[in-house]
Amino acid sequence: QKEVEQDPGPLSVPEGAIVSLNCTYSNSAFQYFMWYRQYSRKGPELLMYTYSSGNKEDGRFTAQVDKSSKYISLFIRDSQPSDSATYLCAMSPYTGANSKLTFGKGITLSVRP
Amino acid sequence: DSGVTQTPKHLITATGQRVTLRCSPRSGDLSVYWYQQSLDQGLQFLIQYYNGEERAKGNILERFSAQQFPDLHSELNLSSLELGDSALYFCASSVDGTHSSPLHFGNGTRLTVT
Numbered sequence: 001q002k003e004v005e006q007d008p009g010p011l012s013v014p015e016g017a018i019v020s021l022n023c024t025y026s027n028s029a030f031q032y033f034m035w036y037r038q039y040s041r042k043g044p045e046l047l048m049y050t051y052s053s054g055n056k057e058d059g060r061f062t063a064q065v066d067k068s069s070k071y072i073s074l075f076i077r078d079s080q081p082s083d084s085a086t087y088l089c090a091m092s093p094y095t096g097a098n099s100k101l102t103f104g105k106g107i108t109l110s111v112r113p
Numbered sequence: 114d115s116g117v118t119q120t121p122k123h124l125i126t127a128t129g130q131r132v133t134l135r136c137s138p139r140s141g142d143l144s145v146y147w148y149q150q151s152l153d154q155g156l157q158f159l160i161q162y163y164n165g166e167e168r169a170k171g172n173i174l175e176r177f178s179a180q181q182f183p184d185l186h187s188e189l190n191l192s193s194l195e196l197g198d199s200a201l202y203f204c205a206s207s208v209d210g211t212h213s214s215p216l217h218f219g220n221g222t223r224l225t226v227t
Contacts, residue, residue, distance in 0.1 A: 043218030099169035
């Protein structure tokens with residue numbers, strides 16, 4: 001079993017839809033959870049960052065962590081065509097070192113106008 | 114624009130050859146990371162340098178090597194190239210190596226080995 005599993009997608013939704021992107025993980029030491037967004041032909045950029053369990057909201061984006069289930073989610077409300085990108089989850093253990101980040105393979109989202 | 118510059122953008126070479134990828138970190142960032150991204154494996158951490166010194170190693174093959182120079186730019190050297198080395202290679206930088214300074218990625222070098 002891979003340490004981080006992410007739904008392979010791709011995912012296509014109409015504009016305005018609520019999108020739910022998910023990752024599961026097996027390493028209970030993971031404490032830091034992130035979501036990166038990667039546009040075509042670009043490098044990943046940090047979208048959301050959470051520590052331990054709970055929810056974090058930033059505009060139309062909400063990151064949710066359920067450590068008991070080893071499950072994290074990213075919700076996008078009122079999705080826009082500009083949200084079309086690949087979304088990668090990433091997580092790291094308590095050391096807090098960037099070098100320990102483990103990424104999911106990413107899911108490609110397409111938002112249809 | 115992340116401020117991280119990678120050159121070249123594309124590289125096509127033959128098996129058995131050697132190539133060098135270059136990265137200039139964001140101004141003020143001391144830490145540089147190299148990642149390989151392929152459809153099969155996703156984004157894989159290769160190696161990290163901090164202020165000229167190797168800080169952490171990931172899934173880097175022995176055929177690959179890297180260094181960070183006094184001006185903080187970094188180079189990733191890939192030798193004895195195989196078809197399976199075809200991938201996107203990303204450089205990222207951060208102020209230090211911790212989560213308090215998130216990673217900023219360049220736009221990558223696409224390597225094609227024929």
